[in-house]
Amino acid sequence: MMLSVKIASVAVFLAIVFIAVPVLIAASGRTDLYYTLTSVALLSIASAGVWLTFYIGRINIGQGAYALMGGYVSAILVMNHGWSFWPTLPVAGLFCAAASVLIGLPILRLRGVYFAMVTLTLTEVARLLALALPITNGAKGIVSIPLPGALSVFGLTIIPDFATLQNPRLAFYLLAVTLMVVCFAVMYRLVHSRIGKLCQSLQQNEELASSIGVNIAYLRVIAYAVSSFFGGVAGAIFAAISQSIYPSSFTVTDSVNFMLNCFLGGLGYVFGPMLGTLVLYFGWDLLFQTGEFQLLIYSGLMIVLMLVLPNGLLSLALPSRKS
Amino acid sequence: MADMLEVSGLTKRFGGLVAVNNVSFSVREKEILSVIGPNGAGKSTLFKLIASFLRPTSGEVRLKGERISNLAPHIAARKGVVRTFQETTIFKNMSVRDNVIIAHHLRSKASLVGFFLGTGTAKADEAAFGQSADEILALLGLASLAGETAHNLPHGHLRALGIAIGLATNPSILLLDEPFAGMNHDETMRMVAMVRRLRDLGLTILLVEHDMPAVMKISDRIVVLNFGQKIAEGTPPEIQANEKVIEAYLGSEDEAIGL
Numbered sequence: 001m002m003l004s005v006k007i008a009s010v011a012v013f014l015a016i017v018f019i020a021v022p023v024l025i026a027a028s029g030r031t032d033l034y035y036t037l038t039s040v041a042l043l044s045i046a047s048a049g050v051w052l053t054f055y056i057g058r059i060n061i062g063q064g065a066y067a068l069m070g071g072y073v074s075a076i077l078v079m080n081h082g083w084s085f086w087p088t089l090p091v092a093g094l095f096c097a098a099a100s101v102l103i104g105l106p107i108l109r110l111r112g113v114y115f116a117m118v119t120l121t122l123t124e125v126a127r128l129l130a131l132a133l134p135i136t137n138g139a140k141g142i143v144s145i146p147l148p149g150a151l152s153v154f155g156l157t158i159i160p161d162f163a164t165l166q167n168p169r170l171a172f173y174l175l176a177v178t179l180m181v182v183c184f185a186v187m188y189r190l191v192h193s194r195i196g197k198l199c200q201s202l203q204q205n206e207e208l209a210s211s212i213g214v215n216i217a218y219l220r221v222i223a224y225a226v227s228s229f230f231g232g233v234a235g236a237i238f239a240a241i242s243q244s245i246y247p248s249s250f251t252v253t254d255s256v257n258f259m260l261n262c263f264l265g266g267l268g269y270v271f272g273p274m275l276g277t278l279v280l281y282f283g284w285d286l287l288f289q290t291g292e293f294q295l296l297i298y299s300g301l302m303i304v305l306m307l308v309l310p311n312g313l314l315s316l317a318l319p320s321r322k323s
Numbered sequence: 324m325a326d327m328l329e330v331s332g333l334t335k336r337f338g339g340l341v342a343v344n345n346v347s348f349s350v351r352e353k354e355i356l357s358v359i360g361p362n363g364a365g366k367s368t369l370f371k372l373i374a375s376f377l378r379p380t381s382g383e384v385r386l387k388g389e390r391i392s393n394l395a396p397h398i399a400a401r402k403g404v405v406r407t408f409q410e411t412t413i414f415k416n417m418s419v420r421d422n423v424i425i426a427h428h429l430r431s432k433a434s435l436v437g438f439f440l441g442t443g444t445a446k447a448d449e450a451a452f453g454q455s456a457d458e459i460l461a462l463l464g465l466a467s468l469a470g471e472t473a474h475n476l477p478h479g480h481l482r483a484l485g486i487a488i489g490l491a492t493n494p495s496i497l498l499l500d501e502p503f504a505g506m507n508h509d510e511t512m513r514m515v516a517m518v519r520r521l522r523d524l525g526l527t528i529l530l531v532e533h534d535m536p537a538v539m540k541i542s543d544r545i546v547v548l549n550f551g552q553k554i555a556e557g558t559p560p561e562i563q564a565n566e567k568v569i570e571a572y573l574g575s576e577d578e579a580i581g582l
């Protein structure tokens with residue numbers, strides 16, 4: 001794509017999410033859509049993390065574990081330690097990244113279905129830990145988490161106290177899409193810099209990569225840590241929006257959905273997980289009217305889509321990239 | 324001439340099987356040394372030991388006097404021992420040029436963060452790698468295929484790409500595992516000429532090969548393995564006349580050892 005086309009598409013995208021959507025929602029009075037779109041934005045951040053692990057050739061069905069972990073870290077810091085929500089956001093991400101380094105060092109040696117199975121178990125382990133640990137308050141979870149307070153830097157209030165806002169839903173929406181934009185900008189830059197090529201080299205041939213001097217163990221762990229960071233941040237905001245977190249807030253189903261979002265959008269495209277999340281989330285909701293057939297139709301459509309479009313939805317719009 | 328690589332008492336056991344048994348030899352600077360031997364003789368294992376893909380049970384490998392066995396493969400590569408594979412292994416969904424550019428990774432001065440931010444050092448690296456990649460592609464006759472996705476290349480060119488990837492790492496010694504496997508006569512002769520050209524440019528080359536006529540033509544010296552042991556070492560004429568070697572290949576066609 002030419003540079004001007006790129007800049008124009010980015011501008012259009014930003015105008016849609018930051019201006020058109022709030023204006024249209026205000027005009028139609030459908031403020032419930034804010035919640036839906038906020039969820040899509042947050043889930044797409046978690047899915048972007050999963051996409052990055054796909055990019056180094058690992059099928060990651062464990063993102064739910066980090067989303068849950070991030071949610072608890074933020075909730076515990078706010079509730080037990082009197083922190084403001086805002087610093088808990090990066091701390092939750094970093095905590096998850098650090099945990100993923102410890103977990104990733106042994107498990108990232110596994111490939112294919114073995115790695116996938118271990119990560120799948122990880123989500124369940126996280127849920128059981130949340131049930132069992134004293135600090136997470138078992139099945140009762142952590143509830144009545146206050147809304148994010150004001151954020152000020154050098155006495156200047158950048159973000160007002162959410163509790164004082166007329167429309168905290170809009171505030172959460174703006175927060176979520178801002179983070180989504182930052183997340184995908186980082187992903188885009190990662191993938192289009194040398195790091196992206198290095199990740200591809202892992203995906204395509206780890207043995208050769210290491211024989212040309214790539215420290216594959218290090219790179220895998222870095223990619224997995226970035227992935228888990230995104231999961232943790234998404235989970236932390238979820239806890240803040242729902243003002244609660246339970247062991248069942250993120251389950252194996254969520255982990256599987258994060259992965260499906262990537263498949264559906266396209267593993268070869270940075271923006272695949274964003275589109276995939278949007279389509280899956282709304283698709284699932286639209287099928288709600290079909291009642292008991294919802295899951296059946298949904299699964300059937302997924303299978304057909306993957307057969308017809310193995311490279312994801314974005315392969316319709318964009319030509320397959322050369323490398 | 325000085326020794327580039329020194330293999331001493333190298334042994335590798337897999338359970339009860341001794342795949343490489345107390346093998347010693349050295350590779351001199353700027354020579355082509357070939358390792359030959361019947362199937363299962365331990366050639367590939369020897370290569371993996373030298374490139375640190377396997378840890379020896381005992382013995383060691385030294386590069387320019389520095390011990391390099393027992394390192395991680397990417398560290399061995401950084402020290403200058405680079406292996407291209409028996410199976411034609413490349414990054415098959417990248418363009419030919421990207422394959423060679425990525426192989427310059429060892430030479431980067433910029434850090435990962437530097438590449439992410441696009442610092443001056445990172446940009447300088449990119450430019451230098453691109454130029455060097457183009458030179459290597461030209462040297463190996465791949466310039467016209469630079470933009471092609473690697474998995475579309477015909478067999479002979481794939482092998483050349485494997486070597487281009489190896490060259491890009493700027494190795495002290497290049498290990499080629501069966502560079503002529505599956506090639507017809509013309510392709511083999513072209514590859515022989517190419518490997519010699521690399522040697523003439525100052526590279527030290529250690530290769531494993533089945534194709535005896537090619538080995539006899541290309542090698543400065545030859546080491547023969549059988550059942551994991553070194554049974555002979557010498558120039559091509561010496562090897563062709565060696566009783567033990569002829570015995571080891573007994574039962575195979577005479578032409579198999581280039582007689």
Ligand SMILES: Nc1ncnc2c1ncn2[C@@H]1O[C@H](COP(=O)(O)OP(=O)(O)O)[C@@H](O)[C@H]1O
Pocket residue numbers: 337340342360361362363364365366367368369
């Ligand atoms: N990873 C391994 N585990 C067990 N045995 C192995 C392994 N790799 C090679 N071998 C055995 O070691 C012997 C030498 O194999 P190899 O080095 O591949 O021989 P060559 O390349 O000369 O044909 C063979 O008997 C082979 O079966």
Ligand SMILES: [Mg+2]
Pocket residue numbers: 366367368409
């Ligand atoms: Mg072999």
